[in-house]
Amino acid sequence: MSSAEREPSLTPGLYIVATPIGNLGDITMRAADVLARCDAIACEDTRVTAKLLKHLGIRKSLWRYDDHSNEKDRARLLELMRNQAIALVSDAGTPLISDPGYRLVRDAREEGIAITSLPGASAAIVGLTLSGLPNDRFLFAGFLPVKEKARGDVLAELAAIPATLIFYETAPRLARSLEAIDAVLPGREVAVARELTKLHEECRTGSPAELIAYYEAHPPRGEIVLLVAPPGEDMGQGVDADALLLAALEHDKPSQAAAQVAKATGLDRKILYARAMELKSL
Numbered sequence: 001m002s003s004a005e006r007e008p009s010l011t012p013g014l015y016i017v018a019t020p021i022g023n024l025g026d027i028t029m030r031a032a033d034v035l036a037r038c039d040a041i042a043c044e045d046t047r048v049t050a051k052l053l054k055h056l057g058i059r060k061s062l063w064r065y066d067d068h069s070n071e072k073d074r075a076r077l078l079e080l081m082r083n084q085a086i087a088l089v090s091d092a093g094t095p096l097i098s099d100p101g102y103r104l105v106r107d108a109r110e111e112g113i114a115i116t117s118l119p120g121a122s123a124a125i126v127g128l129t130l131s132g133l134p135n136d137r138f139l140f141a142g143f144l145p146v147k148e149k150a151r152g153d154v155l156a157e158l159a160a161i162p163a164t165l166i167f168y169e170t171a172p173r174l175a176r177s178l179e180a181i182d183a184v185l186p187g188r189e190v191a192v193a194r195e196l197t198k199l200h201e202e203c204r205t206g207s208p209a210e211l212i213a214y215y216e217a218h219p220p221r222g223e224i225v226l227l228v229a230p231p232g233e234d235m236g237q238g239v240d241a242d243a244l245l246l247a248a249l250e251h252d253k254p255s256q257a258a259a260q261v262a263k264a265t266g267l268d269r270k271i272l273y274a275r276a277m278e279l280k281s282l
Contacts, residue, residue, distance in 0.1 A: 009037065009085070010034065010037050010038055010039075010085035011085065011114060012081060012082060012083050012084055012085055012113075012114065013081055013085060013086075013108075013113050013114030013115060013116065014081050014086055014088060014104070014105065014108045014113060014114070014115045014116070015034050015038060015085060015086065015087045015088065015115075015116045015117075015118065016087075016088050016094075016095050016096070016101070016105070016115070016116065016117040016118060017031050017034055017035060017087045017088065017089050017095070017118050017120070018031060018089075018093060018094040018095070018118055018119060018120025018121055018122070019031065019049075019052055019089050019090065019091075019092060019093065019120065019121070020052070020092065020093075020120075020121050020197065021092045021093045021121045021122070021123045021126065021196055021197055022092070022195065022196055022197035022198040022201075023197040023198065024052065024055050026120070026121050026197060027052070027056065027120075028118065028119075028120050030118055031118050031120055032056050032058075034085075034087055034116075034118060035053065035056065035058055035060065035087055035089075036056070036058050037085070038060065038084075038085040038086065038087040039061070039080070039084035039085050039086065040060060040061040040062070040063055040080065040084065040086055040087070041053075041060050041061070041062050041063065041086070041087045041088075041089060042063045042064075042065040042077055042086060042087070042088045042089070042104075043062055043063070043064065043065065043088075043089045043090070043091075044064070044065070044066045044089075044090050044091045044099065044100065045064070045066070045091050046062040046064055048091045048092075049062055049089055049091075050062065052089075063077065063086075065077065065088070065100065065101070065104065066100050067100045069100065074103060074104050074107055077104060078104075078107055078108060078111060078113065081108060081113045082113065088101055088104065088105075092121075092123070092223075093120075093121050093122050093123050094119075094120060094121065094122045097122055097124065097140070098142045098143060098168055121197070123168070123193075123196055123223065123225050124140050124166045124168070124225060126193070126196045126197065126225070127166065127191070127193035127196060127203070127225030127227055128164065128166060128225075128227065130191075130193050130196075130203040131164075131191035131193060131203060131205060131227045132191070132205065133164045133189065133191055133205075133227055133228075133229050134163075134164050134229065134230055135164065137162060137163035137164065137230070138163050138164040138165070138166055139158065139161055139163045139164070139165055139166065140166045141154070141158060141165060141166065141167055142167065142168060143167065143168050143169065144167050144169065144173075144177050144180070144226075146173070148176070148180070149251050151176075151177065151180045152180055152183070152184050152248075152260070153260070155180055155181060155184040155185055155264070156184050156259075156260040156261075156263045156264050157263065159184065159185055159231065159263040159264040159265075160231065160263050160264075160266065161230070161231075162230050162231065163230050164227055164228065164229060164230055165227065165228040165230075166225065166226075166227050167225070167226040167227075167228075168223070168224070168225060168226070169224040169225075169226045170223070170224065171194075171219070171220040171221055171222060171223075171224060174192070174215060174220055174224055174226070175212055175215060175216070177226060178190065178208040178211055178212050178215075178226075179208065179212065181208045181228055182207070182208035182209060182212075183244065183247055184244075184260070184264050185228060185231075185264055186240075186244070186264070186265070187232070188208075188228050188229050188231070189205060189206070189207070189228075189229040190205065190206065190207065190208050190211055190226070190227065190228050190229070191203060191204070191205040191226075191227040192204050192205075192211055192215070192220070192224060192225075192226060192227075193224070193225040193226075193227065194220055194221075194222050194223065194224045194225070195221070195222040195223075196223075196225065198222070200222075231266065241261060241265065241267060241272065241275065242275070242279065244261045244264065244265070245257050245258070245261055245272065245275060245276050245279055246279060248260050248261060248276075249276060249279060249280060254273060254276035254277050254280050255273060255276075257272075257276050258270075258272035258273035258275075258276045
């Protein structure tokens with residue numbers, strides 16, 4: 001191809017580029033084109049992005065930009081964007097979805113730098129489409145907290161939301177998260193989607209107890225999307241309120257325990273508080 005036939009240079013600015021979550025064939029033609037024509041790429045892990053670029057036959061300057069990057073790192077990238085096209089990628093999927101980058105986008109917007117976002121793969125959406133859970137409303141809530149109390153508090157906070165809940169999770173923490181869902185969101189159907197778009201992709205649904213039993217016998221690997229069905233119209237029916245209150249009272253005051261169980265079950269908070277006080281005195 002002669003110089004006259006080459007593709008024109010990209011307009012300077014920030015290009016947010018979604019990359020495959022597993023299967024490299026999921027890269028879009030537009031994403032490959034921008035990665036080939038940009039001046040440099042900001043990425044979480046240069047080794048991961050280098051593998052993708054090698055697959056595409058592209059050689060580019062790579063700048064590390066991750067959770068540990070500071071204001072100085074952002075300022076350097078912003079200065080480059082004034083005269084160059086800089087692509088932002090995460091290790092997999094769409095940047096900024098439980099990945100670093102939003103501060104860079106915010107600062108670029110404040111400084112009037114052109115921003116282009118290229119749609120593509122997202123594990124949360126792939127998991128939702130595979131799960132068979134209601135998808136007219138859904139809430140993506142990122143990773144559940146590591147600590148038990150914080151994890152329970154987050155689930156209680158989200159309990160009454162009339163939407164499918166979507167979380168990212170790691171294999172070693174899956175069982176503990178399923179146990180928390182069973183305790184705080186009893187009766188909900190759950191889906192575990194893992195190794196999405198890869199050779200051993202699976203999406204398994206059932207109760208938390210069923211999924212815990214399965215994965216105890218078949219230890220999971222890989223990255224996981226954890227989905228929880230929305231509350232049903234019969235929310236609160238058949239629920240062991242005393243058991244939930246006793247569990248909450250281990251680390252919360254009666255008023256807090258009552259509020260948490262009320263959110264999770266739809267039961268009356270005042271009645272739950274009175275019962276929590278009784279249980280506390282036993």
